[in-house]
Amino acid sequence: MAGYQAPKGTHDVLPRESARWSELIARFATLASRAGYGLVVSPMFEDAAVFRRGAGESSDVVSKEMYELEDKGGRKLALRPEGTASIVRAFVEHRPPVPWKVWYATPAFRYERAQAGRYRQHHQLGVEAIGVEDPDADVEVIALLVEHLRGLGLGRLELRVNSMGDANCLPAYRERLAAFLAAHEPALCDEHRPFAGRPGWRANPLRFLDCKRPECRALKPLAPRISESLCEPCAKHHARVIEGLDALGVGWVADDTLVRGFDYYTRTTFEVSALSLDAAQDVVGGGGRYNGLSETLGGPPAPGVGFGSGIERVLLACDAEQLLPAPDRLVDVFVVDLVGGDAARDLAHQLRQAGISCDRSFDDRSMKAQLRQADRSGALVALIVGGEERSSGTVALRPLRRAGGPRQSAVPRDGVLARTAELLVELSGGLAGEQTGEPAGDLPDTLGTGS
Ligand SMILES: [Zn+2]
Numbered sequence: 310m311a312g313y314q315a316p317k318g319t320h321d322v323l324p325r326e327s328a329r330w331s332e333l334i335a336r337f338a339t340l341a342s343r344a345g346y347g348l349v350v351s352p353m354f355e356d357a358a359v360f361r362r363g364a365g366e367s368s369d370v371v372s373k374e375m376y377e378l379e380d381k382g383g384r385k386l387a388l389r390p391e392g393t394a395s396i397v398r399a400f401v402e403h404r405p406p407v408p409w410k411v412w413y414a415t416p417a418f419r420y421e422r423a424q425a426g427r428y429r430q431h432h433q434l435g436v437e438a439i440g441v442e443d444p445d446a447d448v449e450v451i452a453l454l455v456e457h458l459r460g461l462g463l464g465r466l467e468l469r470v471n472s473m474g475d476a477n478c479l480p481a482y483r484e485r486l487a488a489f490l491a492a493h494e495p496a497l498c499d500e501h502r503p504f505a506g507r508p509g510w511r512a513n514p515l516r517f518l519d520c521k522r523p524e525c526r527a528l529k530p531l532a533p534r535i536s537e538s539l540c541e542p543c544a545k546h547h548a549r550v551i552e553g554l555d556a557l558g559v560g561w562v563a564d565d566t567l568v569r570g571f572d573y574y575t576r577t578t579f580e581v582s583a584l585s586l587d588a589a590q591d592v593v594g595g596g597g598r599y600n601g602l603s604e605t606l607g608g609p610p611a612p613g614v615g616f617g618s619g620i621e622r623v624l625l626a627c628d629a630e631q632l633l634p635a636p637d638r639l640v641d642v643f644v645v646d647l648v649g650g651d652a653a654r655d656l657a658h659q660l661r662q663a664g665i666s667c668d669r670s671f672d673d674r675s676m677k678a679q680l681r682q683a684d685r686s687g688a689l690v691a692l693i694v695g696g697e698e699r700s701s702g703t704v705a706l707r708p709l710r711r712a713g714g715p716r717q718s719a720v721p722r723d724g725v726l727a728r729t730a731e732l733l734v735e736l737s738g739g740l741a742g743e744q745t746g747e748p749a750g751d752l753p754d755t756l757g758t759g760s
């Protein structure tokens with residue numbers, strides 16, 4: 310039989326590509342914890358009602374794309390389609406002191422049409438700040454997203470910002486929009502024109518604003534504008550957000566059709582697009598404020614704001630700008646042992662204990678096979694032990710992958726660690742600029758080059 314394959318719409322992330330993932334997540338963790346956000350880990354599935362009530366029945370994600378299942382106990386569960394609702398559920402359950410500032414890294418599941426760049430299991434990084442009304446929290450969260458993306462070196466970014474109003478002013482806007490849509494029904498797209506019992510736009514008039522189909526897009530300039538419907542407190546909140554972004558030098562553009570796909574948003578919504586990607590799939594992060602979500606899920610009033618950023622999408626944007634390359638090497642040192650494996654076993658262990666990344670061969674392979682493996686590992690140095698070295702109590706240090714550099718030398722067994730460490734500094738120092746291609750700046754070197 311043919312071997313099994315991953316389910317349609319999913320993908321495996323393997324070395325070395327996976328090193329980009331750990332780098333991306335490590336950088337994000339550093340930024341988030343620097344701003345006072347702690348890691349939260351919560352279940353990948355929840356009572357389906359958390360998402361139905363939270364993200365909203367009318368959202369595409371809930372109505373069409375959610376993975377729902379019934380467990381053996383008859384519980385109606387759903388795999389998390391997005392990050393926020395489950396984090397707010399955790400807040401409602403544990404009632405931590407506010408503000409509760411957390412970050413997460415999680416898979417998210419959506420039954421989407423399988424196509425390039427869209428996955429049924431994708432992965433998100435995000436933050437939530439819960440229990441804060443202050444517009445400066447919106448600014449903090451937006452700045453964090455932008456810093457995350459800029460920190461990767463991404464240059465062609467566009468931040469779009471909007472306010473959707475709140476329970477006070479949004480209903481009136483919704484009514485004006487509904488009146489407009491009712492008057493223009495024949496011109497709406499297939500999805501939004503009510504038809505044969507399907508509700509179309511009536512399911513949620515706001516969905517018209519983020520409709521990407523040409524019919525609806527053409528109508529948008531004529532539709533009533535949400536920015537002109539904000540009540541005074543919403544307008545004040547929004548002005549303070551804009552003031553904050555300007556103060557921090559975060560460039561933005563206004564987009565009052567930005568309503569995002571979930572029903573829980575109030576006031577601030579934002580998205581960042583990577584202009585190097587196809588316009589249909591260029592959003593590399595987005596979020597907003599969700600002031601009523603805690604109550605919707607049975608909790609106390611606790612306004613909040615947050616964002617999610619798709620890892621796959623961000624890496625695509627990095628590819629487009631040739632950033633965050635997969636590392637050239639998995640380890641710095643490779644031990645080649647031609648005399649039975651004791652040296653490989655012991656030396657590899659000692660090097661690792663000394664903090665030097667190191668690998669070795671198994672199964673008594675030939676010199677040629679071991680050197681080939683050393684080369685594949687990307688190691689800078691091979692430590693070779695053959696019959697001669699064993700009898701003289703030495704190890705041969707052979708610098709790999711550098712023409713014109715230091716040549717192979719024999720080192721007494723008890724001096725190997727020190728000499729290897731020196732050699733690595735020499736070699737990786739000279740290589741850093743040519744090989745990593747990292748943007749200038751003091752970025753953390755978490756891929757571990759031993760330098
Ligand atoms: Zn439409």
Ligand SMILES: [Zn+2]
Binds near residue numbers: 540542
């Ligand atoms: Zn308002």
